[in-house]
Structures are given as structure tokens and as C-alpha cells.
Amino acid sequence: MDGTGRQDVDVFEVRFGGEDLVVVSLPSDAEVCAPALTRAEREVVRDVLAGCATTEIARIRGRSPRTVANQLASIYRKLGVSSRAELAARLAGRS
Amino acid sequence: MTKQDVPIDDVEALRAAVIRQDRAREPERRRDPDAASDAWTALVSGRWSLVDHFESGGRRFIVARRNPLGVSDPRALTERERAVAHLAALGKSNKLIAYELGLSTATVSTHLAAVIRKLRVSSRIDLVRLLHGLRPETPGG
Numbered sequence: 001m002d003g004t005g006r007q008d009v010d011v012f013e014v015r016f017g018g019e020d021l022v023v024v025s026l027p028s029d030a031e032v033c034a035p036a037l038t039r040a041e042r043e044v045v046r047d048v049l050a051g052c053a054t055t056e057i058a059r060i061r062g063r064s065p066r067t068v069a070n071q072l073a074s075i076y077r078k079l080g081v082s083s084r085a086e087l088a089a090r091l092a093g094r095s
Numbered sequence: 096m097t098k099q100d101v102p103i104d105d106v107e108a109l110r111a112a113v114i115r116q117d118r119a120r121e122p123e124r125r126r127d128p129d130a131a132s133d134a135w136t137a138l139v140s141g142r143w144s145l146v147d148h149f150e151s152g153g154r155r156f157i158v159a160r161r162n163p164l165g166v167s168d169p170r171a172l173t174e175r176e177r178a179v180a181h182l183a184a185l186g187k188s189n190k191l192i193a194y195e196l197g198l199s200t201a202t203v204s205t206h207l208a209a210v211i212r213k214l215r216v217s218s219r220i221d222l223v224r225l226l227h228g229l230r231p232e233t234p235g236g
Contacts, residue, residue: 089186
């Protein structure tokens with residue numbers, strides 16, 4: 001699985017605030033599945049990945065919680081996932 | 096507070112510095128396929144302490160402190176917690192994790208809460224985003 005993401009991983013150091021921090025840099029796959037989603041759905045995905053609850057997303061977007069839940073359901077269906085965690089895993093790893 | 100507990104007070108400046116450095120490296124970026132699972136091991140064993148993780152410009156960045164040799168973060172995960180983190184990183188639900196490991200869902204949820212606390216991520220989603228690309232093929236490490 002996720003063999004694509006594994007190829008392009010870099011490790012380097014950044015000097016910050018007087019100490020050397022280690023940084024791992026790897027491709028982000030958040031956009032991989034994006035074309036299949038509508039713009040509203042992509043925005044909902046972004047909010048979900050930011051950790052927002054459905055009701056919070058509804059408030060931010062000025063939509064009813066039911067609308068957001070429907071959009072989320074259609075995201076799940078399109079991406080073949082069944083939970084927020086699976087969605088995050090799916091988008092993080094191209095698996 | 097130990098040194099490892101001191102948070103970075105200017106996260107935006109840190110992120111900017113990380114992105115600058117990454118851009119500078121781009122022409123001859125090392126492509127090290129093992130780096131991801133090495134990072135997993137370092138994080139779950141307490142050799143590194145997570146400082147920040149974020150996405151920018153099509154890349155994901157994990158920023159950590161290297162703890163002094165032989166001084167591991169007391170937040171190192173136990174073997175069970177690692178196994179739970181490993182499956183959670185795949186997006187599996189607690190019920191599935193419980194089934195695979197032969198534990199009760201309550202135990203899984205306790206382990207997972209400990210993982211989230213120890214790695215200092217804010218939620219299960221945040222944990223999945225941190226660990227997903229790093230997860231080695233086999234649990235443990």
C-alpha cells in the first residue's frame with residue numbers, strides 16, 4: 001500500500017529558536033481524489049480534516065447541518081470510506 | 096516543564112522556516128523511502144517529540160525535537176499502544192481494531208486516548224494525519 005508516497009520522503013534540520021529541529025517532508029496527497037468531488041464537497045473535506053464537527057462546519061458555511069451531513073455522505077460514497085478517520089487516512093496516503 | 100515540553104511560541108515563523116528550507120532543498124532533495132518508517136519509530140519510541148505537523152504547497156511536514164541520546168521522551172508508546180496506533184493510522188474504527196487485536200473496544204479506546212495524549216495531537220483525525228504516511232508495513236518498531 002501507499003507505495004507512491006514512500007518514494008519522495010526527505011529529512012532535514014531547521015534551526016529555530018536556538019535549537020535544531022528535525023523535519024520530515026513528504027508528499028501531501030490531499031488533492032488526489034479532489035476532481036471527483038464538487039467544490040462544496042472539497043471544502044467540507046478540508047473542514048473535516050481540520051477536525052470540525054458537522055454542526056461546526058454547518059455554522060461556518062452557513063448551511064444546515066443536514067446539508068453538510070448529506071455532502072459528507074456523498075464524499076464517503078465517492079471515496080469509498082465510512083468514517084472521518086478513514087477519510088483522513090485515504091487522503092493522507094493514496095491507499 | 097522539561098525542555099521537551101516547551102512549545103514553540105511562534106508556529107507561523109517555524110512553518111515559514113521549514114517551508115523555506117524545503118524549497119531550498121528541492122533541486123537535490125534526498126529521496127529516502129525508509130525515512131518515513133524511521134520517523135514513525137522515532138516518534139512512537141520517544142526518541143523524537145512532536146513539535147508541529149502541517150501541510151503546505153502539496154507537501155506534508157512533520158517537525159520534531161530529537162531527544163538527547165539515551166533520554167527518551169516519557170511519552171514513548173507501549174507496545175499495545177503502538178499496535179493500536181498502527182491500525183488507527185489506517186483509518187480503522189475502534190471496533191475493527193478491537194477485533195484484530197482481540198481486545199474490547201473500551202480497551203482500544205483507552206489505548207488510543209493515551210496515544211493521542213502522548214503524541215500531543217489534538218484528535219483521532221489529527222493522529223491519522225500525523226502517522227498515516229509514516230506507518231511501517233508491520234506493526235511494532
